[in-house]
Amino acid sequence: MMVDFFRWARGYVYFEARGKKLERFIGLCLKERLFLWSPKKEGERLTGFMTAGDYRRIRPCARQSRTRVRVAKKGGLPFVLRRFRRRPGLVIGLFLSLGMLYLSTFFLWDVEFVGNGKIPTDELAAFLAERGVAAGTFKPTMDVKEVQEEAILHFSDLSWIAVNVMGGKARVEVREGTPVPDRVNHTRPQNLVAAKAGEILRVEDYDGQAVVQPGDQVLPGDLLISGILEDASGKVTLRQALGEVVAKTRYEREITVPLFETQNLPTGRLVKRYVLRIYGLELPLYFDSKPPFALCSETAYLHEWKPFDHFFGLAVREEIFHELEPCNVSHTEAEAKEMAQVLLEADLTETLPDVKIVKRELSASCDAFVYTLRAKILCEERIEIPKEILWGD
Secondary structure: OHHHHHHHHHOEEEEEEEOOOHHHHHHHHHHOOOOEEEEEEEOOEEEEEEEHHHHOOOHHHHHHOOOEEEEEEEEOHHHHHHHOOOOHHHHHHHHHHHHHHHHHOOEEOEEEEEOOOOOOHHHHHHHHHHOOOOOOEEHHHOOHHHHHHHHHHHOOOEEEEEEEEEOOEEEEEEEEOOOOOOOOOOOOOEEEEEOOOEEEEEEEEEEOEEOOOOOOEEOOOOEEEEOEEEOOOOOEEEOEOEEEEEEEEEEEEEEEEEOEEEEEEEEEEEEEEEEEEEOOEEEEOOOOOOOOOOOEEEEEEEEEOOHHHOOOOEEEEEEEEEEEEEEEEEOOHHHHHHHHHHHHHHHHHHHOOOOEEEEEEEEEEEOOOEEEEEEEEEEEEEOEEEEEOOOOO
């Protein structure tokens, strides 16, 4: 592979030799250290390859062996550049591009974060950027070890971090620590009371005295686990009550969907705009910064230039504007029912993210204008919350 590259860089010719003493011709070439490769002899005809410099010295060998030679094909870098001898700008631009590509290997163009969950990526990226780990940084100036130590001290949730630089890309691997549970402070005694109404299903008192049993009904603020303990002799001890209380809770939701409404719908017309990003600097490739339509929606896509799977700081952001117009839309009862169920699921996911839903009772009604979906939700969840014991309680 490397031999072929150097031959191409020096320039080569594919020649044809004719004569009765081709063996003598080859011997004279070797004696003069004129090397040829891939020779092929057919009768009084010989073909092969030779560097352009060696071919210029082939004439004496041809005369001594009474052989006629001619060039059948030329190739290689010198002949390519000769085509552009009247266009020096192209040649100069080629070498400048190669030089800039080589210089770009000394810069950092992409930063990837792996393993962070509690620490937002934007916050971690901003911290590292202040210390020189960002796109466009000159790699020899980076002190990776110092950055790692500062990150450990700055982020309390961080137990380990490694910044691995591979080519023009930095891979930041993060390991977040498990939070240390709060120590029980018995100098501040507390009870566990109900945060909401429900029917007790399970009580586990780790410290303190449970005052409710499965099947009991409780209201918000009712005592669940007491931190006031009394022994057989009547001595009272104040503790920090700890435990888990799981109860059956109920919620109600009502979702309404209008059967007639005005929506902004796309007309099919769109306008695309592009923004060139060079090392974080944005250059709009358009003149009018105003929205192209009076009413529109915008979608943006970022196209990064990643030759050989490495980001070199160049990207194009494509902005697509879709024209919208107000339209009167009507829904059938079936469509409204489906929309209401989707809205109900979204509401439950947002308001009851960590609650186990046991049962749902759905009922619906529909008049000439509105579809209404009512839901009764039966759940199982922990309802205990701490309440400090104050003197006089």
